[in-house]
Amino acid sequence: MSKRLPSSSEFLSHIAYDLVIFGFDGHDLKILILEYHNTGFFALPGGFVRRDENLENAVQRGLTERTGIDSIYLEQFYTFGSVQRYKPEVMEAIVKANDFELPPQHWMLDRFISVAHFALINYNNVSPTPDELSDSIEWYNVNELPDLILDHKKIVKKAHEHLISNLYSRPVGKNLLPERFTMKELQKVHEAILGNPLRRTSFQRKMLSLDMLDRHEKLFSGKAHKAPYLYSFREEE
Amino acid sequence: MSKRLPSSSEFLSHIAYDLVIFGFDGHDLKILILEYHNTGFFALPGGFVRRDENLENAVQRGLTERTGIDSIYLEQFYTFGSVQRYKPEVMEAIVKANDFELPPQHWMLDRFISVAHFALINYNNVSPTPDELSDSIEWYNVNELPDLILDHKKIVKKAHEHLISNLYSRPVGKNLLPERFTMKELQKVHEAILGNPLRRTSFQRKMLSLDMLDRHEKLFSGKAHKAPYLYSFREEE
DNA sequence: TGTTTATTGTCTCAATTTGTAACAATAGTA
DNA sequence: TACTATTGTTACAAATTGAGACAATAAACA
Structure with a gap:
């Protein structure tokens, strides 16, 4: 009774997005991290872009699915495209641990370029919801993250730098408080x-x-x- | 005697890059614009990413091909991914005007997400070279650009904004002088x-x-x- | 060989912004 | 009523920036 992955006719191949979702609990800056089922893998929330959908809409959709919140501050900050981040065995392990059928040349095992975004949300209005492949999504202190898959640690670092450089030009607190x-x-x-x-x-x-x-x-x-x-x-x- | 386009096994589908190449002639800020052969279309230089190549290497390669210069200041600034930029008829016209064979479902006619970069180069050390599909590449005053295809005008605007905000934090003049x-x-x-x-x-x-x-x-x-x-x-x- | 012209490097002083601390106001406690 | 903890405001020094004055100087000119 294995489940089916979405087909390549629905999504753009080679393109993914990752989300660094910042929150503030009154003391520390936090981000949301997923734990994939039965693998011990920790990762940023992310997803794919539908063929008929704007990139930014796809990201907004993913953000809403993970947090239950609409109309959040969302900003694209960098696109990660090195070959080193192509590790099909990671995705394969995740998919298999979740009991999905995995055809050998499936598009989800191919190389991806990821458009990273960060979001600022009000910690208290959120009910974090895991995605289909993961069994938990939790807040972690930005300075006390678990090991993350691929280059996700680097993505977080860059997101944090962007946040700092925007501190006085944008109403950052508006979205975190x-x-x-x-x-x-x-x-x-x-x-x-x-x-x-x-x-x-x-x-x-x-x-x-x-x-x-x-x-x-x-x-x-x-x-x-x-x-x-x-x-x-x-x-x- | 029509020519053949590169096959989809060589390149990542759905991913392109565009380049805003800035130069300075002593008076005005300029950028390099391509004119596609027999179409009247003006556009930013751009290209695709090989399957075994880092995104940033692909861009660097394209930049070197267009300018003849290595080791240039190059910075990624935004990824454009709206559906509105999917205009297969534009690419079709360009390819056909250049006498290339064009299979109906060819990957180059599919939707693309473009990772935009800007470069700063020394105006006098450069010999701009058109790519395979275009017959000229020329310097234009940033404030006097011709009409550009797709969202390329927007890309230039955003590049210029990024350049301004980096003015005092990076040695901008180093690369333009x-x-x-x-x-x-x-x-x-x-x-x-x-x-x-x-x-x-x-x-x-x-x-x-x-x-x-x-x-x-x-x-x-x-x-x-x-x-x-x-x-x-x-x-x- | 002075004198003039255009431009550059430096200095000065005022205006503005920022760092630092002091002080007064005040909501609740003892 | 006095006391405590924290806040809003003010005051003054330090640093940065705006705007102009002025002297230095490389070449042209008389």
Whole structure:
């Protein structure tokens, strides 16, 4: 009773995408990692592009399937195309461990070039869902990842670098935090991404000077000190 | 006596690359545009990836074929994968105008995802060479391009944006200028890329503070004024 | 051989931005 | 009412940048 893989008439051969999905739990920067069934292989979520589908739509679709969330910040950052990443035995092991039928020249065992994307999502609104071939998908601290297959470690590294270089030009916190947040929470996001502490007053001044934030009511947390304001990112025009 | 296209066993299907090759003639930022034989089509140089070849090697190979230069600054910046760019009639016209045999289901008429790169080269060391399908390759002012096929105009725009955002973090002038150059020449390169004038003294101070330049002997141009120093970009460690 | 012209290298001072710390406000606790 | 922890704001020094002035100089010219 072995299952059937999708046929090559449905998908573009040689093209895949990988996803580095970032989240923030209040302390650390995290990403979602899949564990493939019965293989001990860890990998980034990924998928293929349908023949009649835009690349970006395919990625958005995969992201929604893994997280249950629509309309997330998503950005393509690099395409990985070295020959060294062609390891048919890895894919073969994954497919076989999942009890799929595997014709010898199947397109999924051929060489792939992968268009890597990263996403920023709100950690608390997500219900991570494994794909057909994997039995778990879990959050891992960016600095404490398990061994990943192929060049996925390199993909994560490059994604993280892109995230850092975008920190001040895009509303990064908007996608990692709830709709409204305190300045301290935003600072913690930035610190988690950069990996080093920031000065409170300079950070506040810089963020406000970017003219991206709206100030709202105060948040009374019940703690014995002055209540901080809540902020939100202004909707871009 | 029609010629034969390469077979699909040699190349990866569905994957192409396009090249935005920047040069600087002393006044304007230029790029190389191909004109396809007998079609009136203008396009970016591009090509396909061999099955046993790294993506980046394929691009480097194409670049060398078009310019005659090795070891050029080359950077991947985006992968274009919308369905709208699938226009088999364009490729068909090009191939037919060049008197190639064209089997109906040929892989070159299928949908492609294109990994776009930009290169920076020294305008004067180059002998642009058309590819098999085109009869000319010429420098065009970035702001005065002819109509280009598919989404190539968009690709150029994005390449230019990337170039601008890299201006101060990478030795951009190194690749667009001769080995040794004056501060004024470097300033002109930056002005051509940015599209607006820069202040002489601030520019000089900024460039020197980046600690990327070595100062050499003066250049006596024969003009009736103080001779400027020559500079070169320091070899990175 | 001075004098002039065009351009370059350097310096100065003001304007702006950033780093750092101090201080006052305040929500809840003791 | 005093105390604690944290926040918003202000103040001042340090660093960076903007804008211009000025002296140096290579060749042309008188």
